[in-house]
């Protein structure tokens with residue numbers, strides 16, 4: 001195994017080292033852990049937009065605003081303990097990150113609050129209000145999560161971002177939970193009797209990078225987006241989440257399997273700057289059925305030298321196969337690689353280990369090239385309905401990074417801040433296809 005401090009090495013010299021090194025053992029194997037799979041540079045090099053994966057154009061400015069008075073973005077349905085969409089006294093519930101719609105789109109993440117909606121038909125949603133009583137949730141603000149209903153007990157998992165009580169905005173991310181009670185009658189749904197909010201997972205620095213380790217490099221930092229999952233084959237219960245591979249940049253050595261085959265690596269040297277990409281998909285197991293006690297496991301997948309953010313990971317089981325989905329951005333690919341704002345997927349016969357990219361590259365859904373930022377943060381329901389939110393439409397040649405420099409009027413008028421039309425996909429083995437576009441907010 002080679003260990004290279006990437007900083008200060010010329011790209012060409014580095015590439016030479018990489019090409020001549022032998023295969024190495026993943027630390028998870030070496031320590032008798034579970035199998036972590038790489039999403040490789042070679043996989044990503046196969047990305048191609050085609051009619052099976054490219055979403056039709058949406059005119060974001062014409063979409064109905066789901067929540068008058070609020071921007072909403074990342075959204076998740078209330079699940080039952082087995083991971084199906086829950087129905088309580090005939091009501092379905094969804095949760096969304098939200099912020100008052102007077103806030104500039106680029107600032108919404110700084111004041112995100114979880115609000116919920118309920119619906120009888122799974123399409124027309126009524127805003128219920130804030131999920132938690134004001135001031136009770138952990139973090140300065142709350143980022144994405146999931147929610148599971150067991151009888152009339154709701155278990156809400158979320159990202160506590162920033163440290164409550166601190167004066168300035170901070171970016172620390174911890175995974176937290178709280179349990180409460182759902183109450184419903186013919187007029188709607190509410191939540192009450194919330195117990196204590198607890199931090200249930202924090203990065204360990206070994207498999208999952210801490211904020212302090214991340215700050216030693218230029219890459220991003222993520223420890224967020226807990227998603228409930230119960231393995232139907234074993235009955236074991238888990239949270240999946242978005243992380244980054246552990247260690248500071250100087251401690252993370254290149255391994256040839258990050259690139260792909262030896263042949264690919266020989267022909268495509270890895271640029272030195274790619275070291276900053278270390279996205280991973282984390283998993284933690286419920287210990288003894290106690291939903292406040294989780295054990296961190298080695299990541300399901302890593303995208304070292306490939307991609308910096310594997311967001312909102314989740315698994316759907318179909319035909320006894322495990323389909324692992326995640327979202328990523330154009331600007332989160334490692335140096336030398338390119339991919340769209342899209343949803344990516346992988347398939348395996350087991351929950352842990354063995355994942356292969358769907359459609360060869362992993363790409364399942366992409367925004368159309370003429371409207372590359374129109375939607376994001378897609379989540380696949382067990383019925384294979386993909387729910388995402390409308391992001392920025394018709395930016396012409398601007399990138400997402402340029403949007404914040406435009407006038408407030410421009411920013412507001414090009415921002416969706418509402419659910420996008422749902423998209424139905426089909427899956428056959430390791431291939432997926434867009435089947436049809438459903439109405440906005442369609443869950444089931």
Ligand code: FRU
Pocket residue numbers: 073074097108109112143144145159224225242311312376377
């Ligand atoms: C994806 C995302 C999530 C995060 C949220 C914060 O859209 O980056 O990973 O929880 O947005 O607003």
